[in-house]
Amino acid sequence: MDRIRIVGGATLEGVIPISGAKNAALPLMIASLLTEETLVLxxxxxxxxxxxxxxxxxxxxxxxxxxxxxHGETDTDGETLTLNAKTIVDTTAPYELVSTMRASFWVLGPLVARMGHAKVSLPGGCAIGTRPVDFLLQVLEALGAQIEIDSGYVIATARHGLKGAEINFPKVSVGATHTALMAASLADGVSVISNAAREPEVTDLADLLVKMGAKIEGIGTSTLTVTGVAQLHGATHRVIADRIETGTFALAVAMAGGDVTLQGARTDLLESALDSMRQAGAEIEALPNGIRVSRNGNGLQAVDVTTEAFPGFPTDLQAQFMALATRAQGTSRIRETIFENRFMHVQELARLGARIRLDGDTAFVDGVERLKGAPVMATDLRASVSLVIAALAAEGETVVNRIYHLDRGFERLEHKLSRCGAQIERISG
Ligand SMILES: CC(=O)N[C@H]1[C@@H](OP(=O)(O)OP(=O)(O)OC[C@H]2O[C@@H](n3ccc(=O)[nH]c3=O)[C@H](O)[C@@H]2O)O[C@H](CO)[C@@H](O)[C@@H]1O
Ligand SMILES: C=C(OP(=O)(O)O)C(=O)O
Structure with a gap:
């Protein structure tokens, strides 16, 4: 199993290209199931x-x-993928394929909308809470599908197609909004989705669906009105910049000090997180094609943050922000309101010398003068990278084990950081 070795203490200088967003690319790829024509992503x-x-x-x-x-593309540019689902040969998504990744469950909506039938294993993904799928199933039931759970599989059937409906979510859910948008696009009639997620990745999916011929009003707001169409067609679409990767590298610079341009990053995708970083002592400047982040000389200050649905502070940056707070002057209160068990990084950060107390949904982080390198374990995707951020400012060597979590969501992390002066390397095997 690969590991990452970091020797802390170096400041970061240079340019980091920001990749396309994982959490946008996945639903965009899944949308290919909605049409016989080719999607180019x-x-x-x-x-x-x-x-x-x-x-x-x-x-x-x-x-x-x-x-x-x-011509002109480099190895830091993303892939251009073509996807064609002219013939769907199998409407089952088996456990072996689905169990490692939450988003794979989202094939359920498009399959039942187009084929009238789907059988999908209940999903896996990061172990950050119970993560039920009840809202996703309620969406499909509201649109007229019959749902049955059998031997760990969800079986959805709509032999005569889906019908438009009113859908009102009790809580904001990204995956349920993706499911509602994709399924309602091919349903007969009008669907109104209330309390929809407004995350930029939801907007990116809606923008793609419109290019494919879907009729969606209210994009970017919490009420989406979808008028179903009989067929969708092919389209070409560019995946938006990854706001979580952007925030992660911004926090790495805030932690290590230095001056880095995050190329292709967009401030409008993470205003709330950038504001918290400014309060902590980072300087942040919007550039025409990126964001410049620096911290030179000034110390870090404690900041309180509460995770919220977009446009609030994202839960996917909570662990990374906590890493920064471990070195700030004073006590930061970090409250997690989206997932009930997203604090697994706390005990690993403690191995590096962090002082963190947990009380229910809140972590109290007392900033310390110094962290010291240690062997640590990655427990989930964003927790893994919080350990990398802490290690950048820790004295001596940190080895992060089980980095397969990290590879799920960060492209060439060690290259991007080492190009800016970090002492970081992958140890294979
Ligand atoms: C691949 C992807 O894009 N993953 C993101 C997506 O996950 P995901 O779409 O799984 O997260 P949701 O927005 O659905 O979850 C929000 C909350 O709703 C609850 N819930 C959700 C569905 C449901 O049927 N029932 C239910 O109770 C969840 O347990 C959680 O407490 O949004 C999360 C919240 O921004 C991010 O942390 C994940 O990185
Ligand atoms: C939690 C995440 O992913 P997933 O929903 O796939 O577990 C994430 O991207 O931070």
Whole structure:
């Protein structure tokens, strides 16, 4: 199993290219199941989750190709993927393929909408809470599908197609909104989705669906009105920049000090997190094609944050922000309101010398003068990278074990950081 070794203390200087967003690329790829025509997706990140979804889609019969590199493109540019689901050969997504990744469950909506039948294993994904799928199933039931659970599989049936409906979510859910958008696009009649997620990845999916011929109003708001169409067609779309990768590298610079341009990053995708970083002592400047982050000399200050649905502070940056707070002056209160068990990084950060107390949904982080390198264990995707951030400022060597979690969501992390001066390397095997 690969590990990452970091020797802390170096400041970061240079340019980091930001990849396409994992959490946008996955639903965009899944949308290929909605049409017989070809989708072209540009700027797809090279990640373990994308490779796994390619396997799942292939199993359904989606033909896939990767377009060769064009003039002027470098190896930091994302892939251009073509996906064609002319013939769906299998409407089952088996446990072996689905169990490692939450987003793979989202094939359920498009399959039942187009084929009238789908059988999908209950999902896996990061172990950060119970993560039920009840809202996703309620969406499909509201649209007229019959749902049955059998031997760990959800079986959805709608022999005569789906019908438009009113859908009102009790809680904001990204995956349930993706499911509602995709299924309602091919349903007969109008669907109104209330309390919809407004995450940029939901907007990216809605924008793609509109290019494919879907009729969606209210994009970017919490009420989406979808008028179903009989068929969708092919389209070309560029995956938005990864706001979580952006925030992660911004926090790495805030932690290590230095001056880095995050190329291709967009401030409008993470205003709330950037504000918290400014309060902590980072300088952040929007550039025409990126964001410049620096911290030179000034110390870090404690900041309180509460995770919320977009446009609030994202739960996917909570662990990384906590890493920064471990070195700030004073006590930071970090409250997690989205997932009930997303604090597994706390005990690993403690191995590096962090002082963190947990009380229910809140972590109290007392900043310390120094962290010291140690062997640590990655427990989930964002927890893994929080350990990397802490290690950048720790004295001596840190080895992060089980980094397969990290490879799910960060493309060439060690290259991107080492190019800016970090002492970081992958140890294979
Ligand atoms: C691949 C992907 O894009 N994953 C993201 C997505 O996950 P995901 O779509 O799984 O997260 P949701 O937005 O659905 O979850 C939000 C909350 O709703 C609850 N819930 C959700 C569905 C449901 O049927 N019942 C239910 O109770 C969840 O347990 C959680 O407490 O959004 C999360 C919240 O921004 C991010 O942390 C994940 O990185
Ligand atoms: C939690 C995440 O992913 P998943 O929903 O696939 O577990 C994440 O991207 O931070």
């Amino acid at each position: 540009e700027n797809v990140p090279r990640l373990a989750d994308v490779i796994q979804l390619k396997r799942i889609l292939s199993n359904h019969g989606v033909d896939m190709g990767v377009r060769g590199r064009r």
